[in-house]
Amino acid sequence: MTSNKCxxxxxxxxxxxxxxxxxxxxxxxxxxxxxxxxxxxxSLEEMHRRDRVMREATTAMASLIVRDGxxxxxxxxxxxxxxxxxxxxxxxxxxxxxxxxDTVHESVLLETAxxxxxxxxxxxxx
Numbered sequence: 203m204t205s206n207k208c209x210x211x212x213x214x215x216x217x218x219x220x221x222x223x224x225x226x227x228x229x230x231x232x233x234x235x236x237x238x239x240x241x242x243x244x245s246l247e248e249m250h251r252r253d254r255v256m257r258e259a260t261t262a263m264a265s266l267i268v269r270d271g272x273x274x275x276x277x278x279x280x281x282x283x284x285x286x287x288x289x290x291x292x293x294x295x296x297x298x299x300x301x302x303x304d305t306v307h308e309s310v311l312l313e314t315a316x317x318x319x320x321x322x323x324x325x326x327x328x
Contacts, residue, residue, distance in 0.1 A: 259302050259311040262286055266300050267316045274298050274318075286311070 262284050277283075277290045287303040296319040302312045 255304070256311065259286060263300065263302055263312045263314060266302075267314060271296070271298075271318050274300075274316075 266283065266288070274290050275292070277288065278292060279290065281288050281290070282305075283302070285305065287305050287308065289299075289301040289303070291299040291301075293299055293315065297315055297317050299315050300313070301310055303310055
């Protein structure tokens with residue numbers, strides 16, 4: 203009987219040790235899942251912020267490409283336009299290159315060329 207008592211206590215000890223190891227593994231997995239969830243939330247917030255910035259820059263660029271040549275000539279080179287850094291370069295008498303940059307990171311958000319021939323003619327007709 204003494205050996206059975208000893209083996210029973212040993213089995214209970216191993217069962218407790220197994221339970222503690224399982225609990226530790228579950229804790230590590232849970233911590234990893236929480237970290238992954240935080241990173242996912244951060245990534246989504248950053249994606250929404252960048253999307254908002256691009257929509258605002260697109261709206262600004264849309265208002266720039268309908269400007270007349272005299273306005274663009276006044277803003278040749280680097281200047282500020284709304285919340286953006288604007289670079290205007292004249293390629294020919296009727297073609298201008300427009301670049302909008304992020305003021306914080308100075309990264310190019312949008313670039314386009316605009317042809318003023320048809321719009322300048324319409325303004326002159328009215």
